[in-house]
Amino acid sequence: MKLLIAVTHLLGTGHLSRALALAEAFSARGWRVDVASGGRPAPHLETGNATLHQLPPLASDGADFATLLGTDGRPADAGLFAARQAMLTGLLDSRQPDVLITELFPFGRRALATEFDALLERARGLPQPPLTLASVRDILAPPSKPKRVAETEQRLLRFYDGVLVHSDPALIPLEDSWPLTPAMKPLLRYTGFVVPPPPVPDDGTDGQGEILVTAGGGPVGRPVFEAAALCAASAALPQRWRLLVAKGDAALADRLRVLAPPDRLLVEPVRPDFRALLGRAAASLGRCGYNTALDCLTAGVPSVFCPFEDGKEVEQTIRATILARQPGIATLREADLTPDSLAKALQSVLGARIPPLSPNALAGATRSVEIVEALLTEKTS
Structure with a gap:
């Protein structure tokens, strides 16, 4: 066929x-x-x-x-x-x-x-x-x-x-x-x-206990990445931060790297093993697109969603609002996004257990x- x-x-x-x-x-x-x-x-x-x-x-x-x-x-x-x-x-x-x-x-x-x-x-x-x-x-x-x-x-x-x-x-x-x-x-x-097959189990340690950030390329991701880097620099949370930036945003990646010392912040291109990293993370921060949200739910990782709201976009806001009814998930509007508000949102979900979705x-x-x-x-x- x-x-x-x-x-x-x-x-x-x-x-x-x-x-x-x-x-x-x-x-x-x-x-x-x-x-x-x-x-x-x-x-x-x-x-x-x-x-x-x-x-x-x-x-x-x-x-x-x-x-x-x-x-x-x-x-x-x-x-x-x-x-x-x-x-x-x-x-x-x-x-x-x-x-x-x-x-x-x-x-x-x-x-x-x-x-x-x-x-x-x-x-x-x-x-x-x-x-x-x-x-x-x-x-x-x-x-x-x-x-x-x-x-x-x-x-x-x-x-x-x-x-x-x-x-x-x-x-x-x-x-x-x-x-x-x-x-x-x-x-x-x-x-x-619709989710991809689960990642092949490995004995890697990359991302273990970190705060993992993905937010898309260009102007879509920039506000989230910048707030994350500044939050990392503030040391409000003990975890190291890992920011996965689109490969076409090399200039943004360079600007982010100087905002916090390397023991607090790692900035690298988007990786194909993202979901394996997610499974080892202490928490996730990102937009609330369909695939990102499902990756987080499938991994069971505590998550803060900052929905994309520019123009007439309401899809991610609706999804984030629905998902935030569950423990271990918080939503943070971009208008309210600061290093301090981000730290508080992450503190509210760290260590929580997200109820798993059914196999069906x-x-x-x-x-x-x-x-x-x-x-x-x-x-x-």
């Missing part, structure tokens, strides 16, 4: 990370998987057995998802969008997949509606149209206008056979963030959370394959 996943990450890499985790689960069941990635390359992510096809990359202008930038940092032109669309539809034609999954669209990525609509129309016109599914995380950015809900419903009814919701409805149902219509609800298929809640990738195979059998029978 053949699967094509179309995904474009614009700010962080969470959407691509989740798509690759899905791809690996399908590959493990013998599927041939192609992933069309339209965001900037993310070499720190493992592609596994899937074939990754890099479209001409786009990125958002900070939290402005309506303005998309090319590799030169300038607004993308018509030629770039045309090249992406041609590559995407060409990949569909050459692969003739049994299943097509669009990550986030049509609930989001409206700035890319032209290329997604072209892909969906082409898929619908194939001699054997694929089973077509949307894939969404636990929390969506609420629609800015009522007509967005109607547009989403129209696309779902025209093109889609279902919606994979990567959440546990007992913890975070989709209607907590998105106004579902009666026509949408029958399409939903809750899978549980964390089996979203495997469950997605089971759901898709059942839908495919139903469609072809």
Whole structure:
């Protein structure tokens, strides 16, 4: 069986990370998987057995998802969008997949509606149209206008056979963030959370008892990293701090290193063994994106989440507020972020035990394959 996943990450890499985790689960069941990635390359992510096809990359202008930038940092032109669309539809034609999954669209990525609509129309016109599914995380950015809900419903009814919701409805149902219509609800298929396989146990000691900080690249992560470095310098907490900064932010890393002595603060590029480090940490500090939050919950590490709130972003704030109801988790608004407030937030969670999620809640990738195979059998029978 053949699967094509179309995904474009614009700010962080969470959407691509989740798509690759899905791809690996399908590959493990013998599927041939192609992933069309339209965001900037993310070499720190493992592609596994899937074939990754890099479209001409786009990125958002900070939290402005309506303005998309090319590799030169300038607004993308018509030629770039045309090249992406041609590559995407060409990949569909050459692969003739049994299943097509669009990550986030049509609930989001409206700035890319032209290329997604072209892909969906082409898929619908194939001699054997694929089973077509949307894939969404636990929390969506609420629609800015009522007509967005109607547009989403129209696309779902025209093109889609279902919606994979990567959440546990007992913890975070989709209607907590998105106004579902009666026509949408029958399409939903809750899978549980999609997380990568647990890290291979090792006898390493890197990160043991430290405060581990990851917060994304560029302006998204800078406020968190700077507050963490200043908190490390204050010695308000006895632990050493380890800051994992995006490889493209070398200048920021250099500025952070001089804020505290090396026995208090270690600054290094993002590492592929991040989750192993997390399992050995005394506490974690970071934003509250889908993957970061689940990594922390899976590791059972006490965590302080500082949700990203620029622009109209509310997804991380909603998630952090829900998760902070559990022991061992605190949330700290960026407007309130200072070295002192950060130290107090960490003191409130250090040593706490986070209740583990059930195995079923964390089996979203495997469950997605089971759901898709059942839908495919139903469609072809």
